[in-house]
Amino acid sequence: MTTNAVSEDFDAFVHGRGRALLRFAYVLSGDAHLAEDLVQEVLARMHRRWHKVSVMDSAEAYVRTAIVRQYLSWRRRRASTEAIYAEVPEPPGLDEPQARVLARDQMWTLMAGLPRAQRAVLVLRFYCDLPDDEIATLLGCGMSTVRSQAARALAKMRTMLSEGGVDGDG
Template sequence: MDRYEGFREFVDARQQSLMRTAYLLTGDAHQAEDLLQTVLGNVASHWAKLGKGGNPEAYTRKALINQHLSWRRRRALAVVTGLDVPDRGESHDDATLRRLALRQALTKLTPRQRAVIVLRFYEDRSEQETAQLMGCSVGTVKSQTHYALSKLRALAPQEVY
């Protein structure tokens, strides 16, 4: 029996969703690819145990968050600042403008605040699930959510949060 049995199927089935989460955490496609590749390498090394009775998706998502926070603590990553929102007079639709403004505002959050926003609002996780994935208390999730939303409101006041 192959110790990686089922791993390829898991990656094929969940790769796009995991990549979106990694992108939302990092704000950069290349960093997201690196993050996901690193995490999937770690997941592969634990696959024999995860594939038999564990919850590989939950483990992988928690590993994404932990690895992202670890990278941010170890080194200062360049923040994507080239995403200037065009003036309203340009021929872009409002949805694109809102997406660009939100993306730019997300880059200004701390890594923990960004992780909370991604888990709570993008992945629609409960406070309890978010706390478990981030390895912190529910109170920390609540306070980080409050601070993150306050910061987003200040950075992009035209949006509704």
């Protein structure tokens, strides 16, 4: 493939899948600016070797894996006291606008209280709907680690809810 053809192929990929990658990074990080930075950083690295990436069975899966790893790496360097504000798709069945806002805020508060690896597991499992073996491959760990991280994350979220740590009343 010529350099021009590789560049056009990369541009087509970014144009076609860029918004989905940005949404993925946003749900993973909970921060629109960080999501943009993550995707930009990963795509900049991918551009240099797109000729190798584009011939893989699933170039998008490879790029998503790079985004997850970049996120986990950046989270180690960021302060743990960050505030997360976001807009996410509303769950069905919440008719009152106040109920939707409360549910969204509760979920973001719960997710913000999780360690980065647990949060990544939940996003990959429930947002991306990936099975445990694919999550394990993405994160570079065993399936038992994925299951234990998910169980710990859900248990912590349940504890926070039952203790009233997330009620939306201020």
